[in-house]
Amino acid sequence: MLSSFLKHQPGPVRLPHIIRLSALAVGLLGLLPGCSKDDEPTTPTVTNPDRISVPQAAVHPEGVQWDEANKRFIVSSRTKGFISTVKDDSTFAQLADNANLISTIGVNLDAGRNRVLVAVSDMGANTARSTAATLRKRAGLAIFNNTTGALINYVDLGSLPGTTTYPNAANYPNHFANDIAVDKDGNAYVTDGSAPIIYKVDPQGVGSVFFTSPQFDPGTGFGLNGLVYHPDGYLIVAKANTGTLFKVPIATPASFTTITNAAGLSLTGADGLLLTDPQTLLLVSGSQSTVYRLNSTDSWANVRSTGTFATGATSPATITKRGNDAYVLYPYTATSPRFKIVKVSF
Known part of the structure; x- marks a missing residue:
């Protein structure tokens, strides 16, 4: 300008x-x-600002979580790999890093266990760490101490038994660890956007293929993306290329169902999910530059839209709850001089 x-x-x-x-x-x-x-100013003059503009070049964060105890956001980095924090005044600080972190995608703060869980992938965005062996093959879960940033565990999900033996496995040789949900017992569930797999990592760090289905096949696009744990004991999982939502019971995943979209609303590009209460789900559609507010009154057999928030000329990624508010992440492009975390208003 x-x-x-x-x-x-x-x-x-x-x-x-x-x-x-x-x-x-x-x-x-x-x-x-x-x-x-x-x-835009980098130092807001109010608490819970409407937006936080972070002057950090080429970070391209994909995941965001609000850390209430430390009054900060935790963000990932598709281009750098490290995990960082952002304060309301735009202060940016590195929290954790490790050689395994090629591109970090989804982030989950397990506050009760003081853990930060990070989905690790490699689509070539981090040229400093991407290799021929990991490109489009890396799917990992890194777990860090939220206070010290020390690595607790790293699990190579893409090489787990079962990742090559499910039906149609030969058609989907690539892997992309995408988003993370944690249940009440501390088990982590991770979606694979390039293969029809949901992984599970128990509190001791033992990984397994939790569930796979032909209905999760990504086809020629991008498949499983955001997921959340519902306190009634199931996962709500989004498939990006079709906008489909699935209800997957933890105890009996094979009995999963497709959530009926009662309004016939297009949810293609579905990315981050946030359950604000047992009946209300916020869904970020990056390709539609929209956050949808969805509601269900029948235990997520059906869903209807109760509001939308337009993000403007950006592709929003993931979303997090902060008190009674929700904040959505605008990563912009891999070369952008800044990124933003914006309060959602319906």
């Missing part, structure tokens, strides 16, 4: 000395980089 310049009128200047100096200062500020009228 072009900077704004002061316009000077012809004729003698008769302003007092102090006013002349003030005008000069304003003019000089208009010439400084990053001070154009289109830049």
Whole structure:
């Protein structure tokens, strides 16, 4: 953008000395980089700000979680791999890093166990860490201590037994660990966007293929994406390329059902999910630049839309709850000079 310049009128200047100096200062500020009228302030003046604009270049975060105890957001990085924190005043700090973190996607804060769980993949966005062996093959779960950032465990999901023996496995040799949900017992569930798999990692760090189904096949697009754990003992899982929602019981995953979209609403591009209460689900559609508020009154057999939030010219990714509010992540592109975390309003 072009900077704004002061316009000077012809004729003698008769302003007092102090006013002349003030005008000069304003003019000089208009010439400084990053001070154009289109830049957003990085330090909000209120708590729970409407938006936090983070001046960090090329981070491209995909996952976001609110950490109430420490009053900060936790974000991933598709291009750098490390895990970082963001305060309301835009302060950005690295929390954790590890050589296994090629691209970090979904993030889950298991606050009761003081753990940060991170889905790890490799689609080539992090050129510093991507290799021929990991490109489009990496699916991992990294678990860190939320206080110290120390690595607790790393589980290579893509090489688990069962990842090559399910029906149609030969058609989906690639892997992409996408999003994470944690149940009441501390078991983590991870979706694979490139293969029709939901993984499970128990509290001791033992991984397994939790469930796979031909209905989860990604086809030529991007398959399983966001998921959440419902306190009644099941997962709600989104499939991005079709916008389908599945209800998958923890105890009997083979009895999963497709949630009927009563309104016939298109949910293609479904990404992050957030359960704000047992009957209300927020769904982020990146391709539609929209956050949908969905409601069910029959234990998620059917769903209807009760509101939308348009994000504008961006592709929102994931969403997190902060008190009574929800905040959605705008990652922008891999080369963007900043990213934003924005309060959702219906």
